[in-house]
Amino acid sequence: MLMKYRFFALALALTLTACAHYDPPTPSDATSQLAAPMTQASQAAITPDLALQRLKDGNERFASGNSIMRNLPDQVAATGSGQFPYATVLSCIDSRAAPELVFDQGIGDIFSPRVAGNFLNDDILGSMEFASKVAGSRLIVVLGHSSCGAIKGACDNVQLGYVSALVKELQPAVEAVPDDGRERTSKNAAFVEKVAHANVEITVKEIVDRSEILRDMVTKGQIKVVGAMLDVETGKVAFIE
Numbered sequence: 755m756l757m758k759y760r761f762f763a764l765a766l767a768l769t770l771t772a773c774a775h776y777d778p779p780t781p782s783d784a785t786s787q788l789a790a791p792m793t794q795a796s797q798a799a800i801t802p803d804l805a806l807q808r809l810k811d812g813n814e815r816f817a818s819g820n821s822i823m824r825n826l827p828d829q830v831a832a833t834g835s836g837q838f839p840y841a842t843v844l845s846c847i848d849s850r851a852a853p854e855l856v857f858d859q860g861i862g863d864i865f866s867p868r869v870a871g872n873f874l875n876d877d878i879l880g881s882m883e884f885a886s887k888v889a890g891s892r893l894i895v896v897l898g899h900s901s902c903g904a905i906k907g908a909c910d911n912v913q914l915g916y917v918s919a920l921v922k923e924l925q926p927a928v929e930a931v932p933d934d935g936r937e938r939t940s941k942n943a944a945f946v947e948k949v950a951h952a953n954v955e956i957t958v959k960e961i962v963d964r965s966e967i968l969r970d971m972v973t974k975g976q977i978k979v980v981g982a983m984l985d986v987e988t989g990k991v992a993f994i995e
């Protein structure tokens with residue numbers, strides 16, 4: 755019994771000593787600022803170029819394993835009464851392409867419309883108009899990615915339930931890639947990447963061609979619309995500007 759007590763006393767002493775010597779990392783001011791949820795004032799201070807830089811910096815942190823440790827429950831509490839996101843990222847449903855993760859963003863930072871193959875339809879365009887015109891988002895990013903299953907399906911013109919309709923939406927991108935005499939199916943990885951790239955460029959153009967509201971905001975310098983490609987093997991995003 756005495757031995758048992760001694761053991762617990764020793765364990766307690768060791769634990770207390772360990773606690774006494776633990777210094778939690780103190781984040782730099784810049785990191786604290788980035789980890790703080792967006793407010794109406796911080797959203798208003800972000801220009802389209804600053805928004806773009808913020809996402810570029812976030813992806814650098816993500817790809818190098820330096821994502822910010824956020825206190826998400828604190829962020830939930832801080833954004834519960836209102837949100838002021840500064841960017842909108844249209845991305846694929848791919849499990850490796852979650853915008854909040856690949857751009858190292860927190861709760862309330864970005865709007866994230868997602869659909870397999872990151873193409874445009876009326877609902878997504880409406881979501882973008884809401885995000886920019888009503889909710890103050892300053893940047894729209896169309897994020898494609900490497901090894902995209904939806905793009906591969908489009909290359910092979912897959913026919914399967916509702917997937918057929920989705921694949922049809924991606925056909926303009928397939929047709930946009932010039933014929934170089936090589937195989938135009940998902941077996942040709944280079945072709946798949948070219949189609950994914952073309953799809954991003956087509957979608958960026960379509961956003962400003964189709965939406966009068968967003969076109970007007972671009973003309974006035976209130977927002978920017980850019981494309982980007984995520985490499986799923988490295989986690990790095992290359993912007994197409």
Ligand SMILES: [Zn+2]
Nearest residue numbers: 846848902903
């Ligand atoms: Zn995809």
